[in-house]
Amino acid sequence: MLTNSxxxxxxxSEVMKLLWQKEPLTAIEIISKxxxxxxxxxxxxxxxxxxxxxxxxxxxxxxxxxxxxYPLVSYDEYVKAANRSFLDRIYNGAVGMLFAKxxxxxxxxxxxxxxxxxxxxxxxxxxx
Amino acid sequence: MLTNSxxxxxxxSEVMKLLWQKEPLTAIEIISKxxxxxxxxxxxxxxxxxxxxxxxxxxxxxxxxxxxxYPLVSYDEYVKAANRSFLDRIYNGAVGMLFAKxxxxxxxxxxxxxxxxxxxxxxxxxxx
DNA sequence: ATATAACGTTTACGGCCGTAAACAATAAGA
DNA sequence: TCTTATTGTTTACGGCCGTAAACGTTATAT
Numbered sequence: 001m002l003t004n005s006x007x008x009x010x011x012x013s014e015v016m017k018l019l020w021q022k023e024p025l026t027a028i029e030i031i032s033k034x035x036x037x038x039x040x041x042x043x044x045x046x047x048x049x050x051x052x053x054x055x056x057x058x059x060x061x062x063x064x065x066x067x068x069x070y071p072l073v074s075y076d077e078y079v080k081a082a083n084r085s086f087l088d089r090i091y092n093g094a095v096g097m098l099f100a101k102x103x104x105x106x107x108x109x110x111x112x113x114x115x116x117x118x119x120x121x122x123x124x125x126x127x128x
Numbered sequence: 129m130l131t132n133s134x135x136x137x138x139x140x141s142e143v144m145k146l147l148w149q150k151e152p153l154t155a156i157e158i159i160s161k162x163x164x165x166x167x168x169x170x171x172x173x174x175x176x177x178x179x180x181x182x183x184x185x186x187x188x189x190x191x192x193x194x195x196x197x198y199p200l201v202s203y204d205e206y207v208k209a210a211n212r213s214f215l216d217r218i219y220n221g222a223v224g225m226l227f228a229k230x231x232x233x234x235x236x237x238x239x240x241x242x243x244x245x246x247x248x249x250x251x252x253x254x255x256x
Numbered sequence: 257a258t259a260t261a262a263c264g265t266t267t268a269c270g271g272c273c274g275t276a277a278a279c280a281a282t283a284a285g286a
Numbered sequence: 287t288c289t290t291a292t293t294g295t296t297t298a299c300g301g302c303c304g305t306a307a308a309c310g311t312t313a314t315a316t
Contacts (some may be wrong), residue, residue: 006168027264028262041306044304044306046306048304049264051303062263062312065312067264068235079229080229080233082217083218090211094241095230096236099227099244100243101208101211105208105245106215110252116224117248119227120231123241125311135272137272139273139275172275174276175275190293193283193284194293257316258306258315259315260313261315262311263312264312265309267306267307268308269304271302271303273296274299274300275298276299277296279296280294281293283292284292286289
């Protein structure tokens with residue numbers, strides 16, 4: 001298992017999010033979608049594609065005049081890496097603390113709470 | 129209530145952590161403690177003190193030849209800001225998702241789980 | 257064959273960050 | 287009063303990040 005996902009910056013993650021939704025995408029698709037959402041110039045997006053490629057977060061293959069882009073880093077890897085780094089950075093690795101703080105600060109709906117309780121119950125038994 | 133805590137970088141947070149433990153501290157204290165833990169030169173620490181001061185995260189007052197440093201941003205504010213920004217950045221604000229992911233990835237001890245369950249129960253009743 | 261469109265690559269640039277040297281001010285001690 | 291230690295301020299510099307222009311390459315359409 002690859003344990004070292006490359007660092008994906010916030011701007012770059014906007015590109016990745018598209019690829020996680022649908023894969024592969026062509027450059028035009030990526031560029032035009034991002035131009036809507038993010039108001040970035042074509043060149044900006046190209047830079048991100050290039051950087052993501054250099055750090056092995058995506059790959060592309062040519063098919064005719066179209067290039068098809070694929071993610072090499074999965075959404076799960078990305079979130080996992082972000083989680084770990086945040087947990088270490090802010091909570092020194094103490095998950096319990098993190099939960100406590102978020103519970104203290106954020107509003108949770110009744111049903112969200114129920115869901116969490118179920119997760120915890122499951123965790124108590126065989127939970128990995 | 130101040131809702132805009134300034135952005136404190138990781139290196140700067142090492143200075144803040146000391147001040148959150150004990151307040152006030154003199155520059156020598158800060159510098160020497162950090163020289164142990166972080167292997168930073170005096171000048172580096174001074175830069176951080178300066179930047180933190182400029183962004184109103186700390187203040188200092190002179191007493192004789194000593195300067196006493198005080199935090200202006202509390203640990204709670206810092207964590208809160210970090211939480212929000214992480215939650216928005218990675219989970220688009222969805223706390224439920226965040227919890228689910230962390231539960232999925234991190235090992236929790238039996239007692240940690242119990243604690244969380246109690247917190248959730250409390251939350252279900254009057255918990256704001 | 258040639259122009260053009262679609263795409264990748266190189267270069268740039270200001271801002272923030274980690275790291276630190278050099279400079280300035282001032283209070284305490286000699 | 288003059289030196290020195292203590293502390294603050296200014297400047298610097300390379301790296302990453304967001305933003306983008308300019309340049310190069312190649313496949314299709316004419």
